Amino acid sequence: MILAALILILSTAMFFFYFQVTCQKVLRRQFDREYFQSIVNANRLEFPSWRKSLEEFGAPVDYPRLRMMLKCDFLALTYLLKNAANVNQRYSNEERLLILYFRWQFLSLAVRRLLKVGEKKAVLRLTSVLQYFANVVGQRVNTVRFGNLTAADYLLNL
Amino acid sequence: MDSGIVSYGFQYGCILIEAGLIVFVAQSSHRNRFVSVLLYLSCLLAAGLARSYILHRFGLHSAQYCYVYWTTDFLLVISAFILVCLFFRRACLHQEKMWPFVRLLLVFIFVLVVGISGLIFSRNYSHLFLQFIVEFNQNLYFACLVLNTLLYLLLQQIDSVDDQLGLLVCGVGIQFAGPAATLALIHLTTGEGFAQSLGSLAMRFCTLGMLLVWTYAIVPVRGRAVVTRSKAAVLAEVTAHLNI
Numbered sequence: 002m003i004l005a006a007l008i009l010i011l012s013t014a015m016f017f018f019y020f021q022v023t024c025q026k027v028l029r030r031q032f033d034r035e036y037f038q039s040i041v042n043a044n045r046l047e048f049p050s051w052r053k054s055l056e057e058f059g060a061p062v063d064y065p066r067l068r069m070m071l072k073c074d075f076l077a078l079t080y081l082l083k084n085a086a087n088v089n090q091r092y093s094n095e096e097r098l099l100i101l102y103f104r105w106q107f108l109s110l111a112v113r114r115l116l117k118v119g120e121k122k123a124v125l126r127l128t129s130v131l132q133y134f135a136n137v138v139g140q141r142v143n144t145v146r147f148g149n150l151t152a153a154d155y156l157l158n159l
Numbered sequence: 160m161d162s163g164i165v166s167y168g169f170q171y172g173c174i175l176i177e178a179g180l181i182v183f184v185a186q187s188s189h190r191n192r193f194v195s196v197l198l199y200l201s202c203l204l205a206a207g208l209a210r211s212y213i214l215h216r217f218g219l220h221s222a223q224y225c226y227v228y229w230t231t232d233f234l235l236v237i238s239a240f241i242l243v244c245l246f247f248r249r250a251c252l253h254q255e256k257m258w259p260f261v262r263l264l265l266v267f268i269f270v271l272v273v274g275i276s277g278l279i280f281s282r283n284y285s286h287l288f289l290q291f292i293v294e295f296n297q298n299l300y301f302a303c304l305v306l307n308t309l310l311y312l313l314l315q316q317i318d319s320v321d322d323q324l325g326l327l328v329c330g331v332g333i334q335f336a337g338p339a340a341t342l343a344l345i346h347l348t349t350g351e352g353f354a355q356s357l358g359s360l361a362m363r364f365c366t367l368g369m370l371l372v373w374t375y376a377i378v379p380v381r382g383r384a385v386v387t388r389s390k391a392a393v394l395a396e397v398t399a400h401l402n403i
Contacts, residue, residue, distance in 0.1 A: 005346040008301065012340035015308060016365075019332030022311070023372055026326055094371050 024102040027095050028133050036139025037132050040081070046074045046135065052128040055121055064114060071127055075103060078134040086141040096137070103130045166356075169363035170207065176370045177204040184377060195245035196327065196373065202238040203366070206231035229292050236299045240269065242331065243306050249324055250314055257317075268306065272298045297342070304335040323376050330372035337365030 041049055047070045082096055092100065110123040181200050184193045209231055210224075217223040244265050251258040276295040311328050319325065341358035 002347070005343045009340055009343035009347060012304065012336045012343060015304065015332060016336035016340060019329050019336060020368075023326065023329040023333070026322065026329065027375070029322075095375060098371075 020105075021102070024099060024130075027099060028129055030133070032136045032140060035136070036143060037135035038139075040078075040135040040139045040142070044077055044081070046077065046131070048074045048128045048131045052125065052132075055124060055128075067124065068110075071107065071124075071131070074131050075107075078131055078138065081138045082134055085138055086144070096134075099130050099133065103127060106130070166359050166363055169360070169367055170211070173363060173366050173370060174204065174207050174211075176367070176374065177207070180370065180374060180377065187377075192249075193377065195242045195249075196377070198245075199238050199242040202235055206235050229296070232296050233292050236296045236303070239303050239331075239335070240299055243303050243310065246310055246324065246328060246331070247306075247313075249321070250310060250317070250319060254317060265306070268302055269299075272302050300335065301339055304332070304339055307331050307335060326372060326376035330369040330376065333372065334365050334369035337368070338362045 037049075040046070051067065051070060079092075079100060082092060083090060106123055106126050110120065110127065113120050113123050177200050181197065181204065184190055184197050184200070187193075190197065209227055213221075213224050213227045247261050247265065248258070251261055272295065276291060276298050279294050307328060311325075311332065314321075314325055314328065338358075338361065341361040345358050
């Protein structure tokens with residue numbers, strides 16, 4: 002009984018550990034340039050400024066506003082992921098995985114807030130997911146805008 | 160939704176992805192790097208197909224299904240252990256001093272698992288075949304989970320640049336940890352119906368998770384986030400936009 006309970010606890014912990022590591026490995030993907038900045042500016046997203054203030058100044062967290070900001074940015078970016086320059090109009094597998102990861106981290110933020118442990122870490126993880134989404138959207142928009150067609154190509158085809 | 164339908168959906172989805180991955184890996188120029196993956200996927204596919212056929216032919220409660228299930232489970236556990244061993248070999252490719260020690264550890268763990276399973280089996284001879292296999296499978300499965308975690312820690316320790324191996328290890332971790340947890344839950348709840356159906360779903364869900372992570376790791380990243388549109392489509396859209 003004790004052994005089974007121990008295996009249950011250890012295996013569950015390992016499952017979540019591997020899930021988190023997989024998501025972080027996906028998030029580590031390099032983009033050829035920072036596409037997220039244009040998406041952030043165009044949609045007035047707030048997460049980079051929150052992350053900067055957290056990273057650089059360690060500013061105290063206004064929790065209700067932070068939560069609202071994360072939620073709004075997440076909704077905006079997931080909408081863009083699905084609809085902006087996406088021919089299939091559906092998420093890819095890694096996007097689905099990261100959406101799940103974001104929700105899990107969002108829940109974990111609430112728990113960390115209650116326990117007052119490692120809130121900053123959770124917020125940084127959430128913003129890194131948002132940055133990844135913004136990069137993907139930016140890259141897609143960039144690809145569609147220029148596609149295989151440069152301005153010169155277009156004029157030549159008229 | 161009926162959990163049986165979801166479970167079958169997962170099962171056939173897994174079989175399709177396994178077959179697709181096997182074909183992709185076998186055709187790729189880097190197939191020598193993925194011998195371990197190919198072996199494990201082939202075993203998974205063979206086990207899945209054999210179980211489906213026997214289930215369809217003889218039914219869930221038949222003795223044939225029981226024997227085929229546990230024999231294929233034995234095959235899967237052995238191939239999982241070989242997979243972990245080959246991952247260790249790949250991790251120690253540039254650590255020649257470490258490999259003899261790791262090899263010795265792997266052999267020792269295998270002998271230990273066989274010994275412990277044999278010891279428990281020797282107390283009860285009534286079910287000669289199944290008793291040993293069930294015990295051995297459970298023990299080796301948990302040993303693989305622990306070894307996989309050690310491998311992950313080793314990769315961090317040696318600061319491995321093989322990011323692909325890291326992802327493959329994470330996939331294996333998901334595949335081993337989920338079922339281990341659900342088996343323990345079934346044991347704790349003394350095999351209640353809800354726990355059993357949850358266990359069946361969780362195992363297939365974890366296999367699907369592993370396959371998706373492996374697909375992400377093996378299939379090249381290039382073009383994944385890129386929207387591909389034909390030149391004509393872009394031209395038509397721009398023309399329509401400008402009303403030319």
